[in-house]
Amino acid sequence: MFAGTPEVAVPALDAIAESRHELVGVVTRPDAPAGRGRKLVASPVAQRAEELGVPLLKPEHPRDPEFQESLKQLRPDCCPVVAYGALLPQSALDIPPHGWVNLHFSCLPAWRGAAPVQHSIWAGDEVTGATTFRIVKAMDAGPTFGVMTERIRDTDTAGDLLTRLAEGGAGLLVTTLDGIEDGVLVPREQPEEGVSMAPKILVEDARIDWTEPAQAVDRRVRACTPFPGAWSTFEGERIKIGPVTPAASNLEPGEIAVGKNHVLVGTGTSAVRLGEVKAFGKKLMSAADWARGARLEDGARLGE
The missing domain is CATH 3.10.25.10 (Formyl transferase, C-terminal domain)
Structure with missing residues (x-):
């Protein structure tokens, strides 16, 4: 079951839908007001899931008992995640046998948090990337499966860089799921050195x-x-x-x-x-x- 919300998560959803894995459902954030009229609009991931014709869940919060019961009924082996936008309680993390595997847009342990791409540009990093890791209670601190790197160009905006990482990261996420299914990927604990945080950037x-x-x-x-x-x-x-x-x-x-x-x-x-x-x-x-x-x-x- 895939979890994600914004446009940047759609390439990964498409890649998983086209992979050898069975997509049993999608979870996303509830519809939110948008535009001048503030009408409720489904997330980009929700819209794509409807086009794909897969079961769609929109819990107010993943701790909701109804959501967790629906998740148990879908019986996913693993839940890949890209920018879902809500903290997952341990009770939800424990449901799939292979856990929830997140695609994070940095080379962990650097730039843990909500805005890794923005902070990497702001800090003047020359290289960044994306990492797949198993979600644990601590923020972006779980053991990692794989990593890809991407050079930051002198003219890159956060939007430019995130677009490239979303496309490349989609392939990394599918490769990670392949390795988990085949039993050839063993997650490695993140080093304690090199940790940096990337909190949300405010106006x-x-x-x-x-x-x-x-x-x-x-x-x-x-x-x-x-x-x-x-x-x-x-x-x-x-x-x-x-x-x-x-x-x-x-x-x-x-x-x-x-x-x-x-x-x-x-x-x-x-x-x-x-x-x-x-x-x-x-x-x-x-x-x-x-x-x-x-x-x-x-x-x-x-x-x-």
Whole structure:
């Protein structure tokens, strides 16, 4: 039985559905309000499960007795998991004989937690990856089965990198299930050294500090793209800012310089060139278009 919720989990669900293993069911988070109308919408995994025609469970919480009884009736040998989004109680972990096997988007024990891809970019890691491991009570601390690595490109946003890891990780998860079934994979305990944590990134964390070096600004913006979205303020209103690029110009932190087709902003070191900007109540647009619409002049500032 597969457990997952967001779009990033769909490649793994598809890979398992196409594998030699029998997919007896899918568990996902309940429908959630979305869009301007705040109508209840099924998760991407739920929508894909319905297309595949497999039994679908949406418990409020996996500790619910009704859910656990349904799980027992489905009698899964193993429960692969990708970004399910709820903590699994021991009573649920104990049901499948081979446990719950999670695909986590880092090379464990590095970046345990909810936002491993974002933190790896923010920290300036050159390489990250994905790991399969058996879920235990402690956060992402279970014994590991397999790992894949992926180079972090200089222009990668968290969305870019997560897309590649989701595709590559889907194959790793199926290979792990193959090895468990064949009895050739023995999980290894994670080393105690090298543990780092990757807590959820909050909106306030995504606020750009223009006094930081240009490299740090670049990493923060890419790590927070597309979610929760890097931002700053202009004339008291919040604006979202897409990935930036280095520029050979010296400006004061937050100081704006406007060209015909570009907008530069000063940092703690050299300036950066803005890419796309979304002002309050406006659509996403190029920084140059935003500057023309806002009638920006040199010397204006972000972050005040």
